[in-house]
Structures are given as structure tokens and as C-alpha cells.
Amino acid sequence: MDYSLLEETMLHIRTFPELHNQSFFFERTELGLCACFAGRACLLSGLQVVLARPGMGGSVVYRGLPQSAFPVARDLLGLTHDQARNLFTPLNTTQMLELKVKDLVNGSPLRTYNEYLPELP
Numbered sequence: 001m002d003y004s005l006l007e008e009t010m011l012h013i014r015t016f017p018e019l020h021n022q023s024f025f026f027e028r029t030e031l032g033l034c035a036c037f038a039g040r041a042c043l044l045s046g047l048q049v050v051l052a053r054p055g056m057g058g059s060v061v062y063r064g065l066p067q068s069a070f071p072v073a074r075d076l077l078g079l080t081h082d083q084a085r086n087l088f089t090p091l092n093t094t095q096m097l098e099l100k101v102k103d104l105v106n107g108s109p110l111r112t113y114n115e116y117l118p119e120l121p
Contacts, residue, residue: 001078003105009041009077010101013094022097023090025058025069026051037097038073038088045076079104086110 013020018031025039026049035043042060043049050059050066059066074084087100087110096116103110 005041005077006101006104008044012040022092038069041073041076042069083110
């Protein structure tokens with residue numbers, strides 16, 4: 001697992017909340033290129049985005065080919081498919097992402113969505 005990239009992605013989301021949108025891998029806005037957790041991990045890894053239609057897209061150039069951001073981010077972060085699905089879901093708030101990244105970095109298993117709700121302020 002790439003703990004450094006997990007923490008760097010979370011730091012970027014905290015520092016630039018206006019560039020975070022958990023609902024889309026990538027979204028072009030007047031503020032710049034917004035991204036979800038998976039998309040931001042790809043961007044922080046230096047990958048080029050391929051927008052599928054004006055404003056939004058889910059592909060990055062990885063190993064010379066356009067590929068879906070989900071499996072690329074999963075592989076870059078060193079996550080299992082289930083961990084990636086849990087972390088990348090559009091339902092996650094920034095606070096939930098913080099808790100999930102903390103669990104991953106601490107070696108704890110990710111819990112279900114509802115199990116994170118009682119911990120939120």
C-alpha cells in the first residue's frame with residue numbers, strides 16, 4: 001500500500017476542497033480540474049487526464065494507454081478491489097475519507113459506510 005500517496009491525496013483534498021468532487025473522477029470547472037479521491041491520486045502521480053466529454057471524464061493515460069481511473073488509482077495506491085470500492089464511493093464525505101485513510105494507514109480494515117457515520121461530528 002502506498003501510504004504516502006494516500007496521505008498526500010487526503011492532504012490535497014483538505015487543502016483545496018474547491019477542487020474535490022467525490023461524484024466524478026474528473027470535472028472541469030472554472031476553478032480548475034476537480035477530482036474525486038481516485039482521480040486526485042492519479043493526478044498527484046503525474047498522469048494525464050483524458051476527458052470523455054466536455055467537463056467530465058474518467059480516463060487517464062497509464063502505461064501509454066487511456067484507462068479507467070478506478071483500476072489505475074487502485075493499483076497506484078496498492079488497494080484491493082474492495083478497499084478501492086469502499087474508499088472511492090461517491091457517498092463518502094471528506095470527513096469519511098479522513099477516517100478511512102486513517103484506518104488504511106493504521107492497518108485497520110475499512111468498515112461499511114454506516115459504521116463511519118457515528119464517528120462524524
